[in-house]
Amino acid sequence: MWAFFQHLSFWDWLALGTVLLILEVFGAGGYLLWIGMAAAAVGVLTFLLPGLSWEWQFLLFGLLSIATALYWWRRQRTATRPSDQPHLNLRGQELIGKTFVVHEAIVDGRGKIKVADGVWMARGPDAAIGSRVRVVGQQGAILLVETTE
Known part of the structure; x- marks a missing residue:
């Protein structure tokens, strides 16, 4: 198991991002979209910096996941503004x-x-x-x- 972590490649991160994006299609409300994007971003960084250790990869993934999930949560919370047609569909x-x-x-x-x-x-x-x-x-x-x- 440790050998797998020590030899993570950008393909592993891109695969994880793809799986998360596919799961998002089944209705996760947007959160898996952003976590999948974080995994893809770590994959790109791993491609650009091939010597990046697995500890840094996981740390970056965790930080990016939290940052993007908070961004999505804040955006969803502020996006609910009063409608200019309050009786629409009523x-x-x-x-x-x-x-x-x-x-x-x-x-x-x-x-x-x-x-x-x-x-x-x-x-x-x-x-x-x-x-x-x-x-x-x-x-x-x-x-x-x-x-x-």
């Missing part, structure tokens, strides 16, 4: 405050309203077909409405 939230026509009469608090080319389930005061209601909230896939006079 269709019901986009509808709050808008007025629509009752498609299926609201009876005993339940009915349906026509929204663009679709129909949404609605909960609110009784309303006849064709009357107008305003969306005031959302509970899951059900819009909460109130009648408009």
Whole structure:
């Protein structure tokens, strides 16, 4: 085992980097990408400096792995900034405050309203077909409405 460590070549580091990058494809969230890049960087350094001892190779790999993982963690943490479209993919939230026509009469608090080319389930005061209601909230896939006079 020690003989293997004492004769590490740049091919060993490039192979490790390749394996880590392949594992990243299966969903490691970016961390194996950067550790694989650290292994590849050590491989390049080992190619450029063939006399580099295995202790220095492992030390460089460890330091580069930690540095790149911290870089990725910090970048991920600061990349989450507020969206300029906070209701994107929250269709019901986009509808709050808008007025629509009752498609299926609201009876005993339940009915349906026509929204663009679709129909949404609605909960609110009784309303006849064709009357107008305003969306005031959302509970899951059900819009909460109130009648408009």
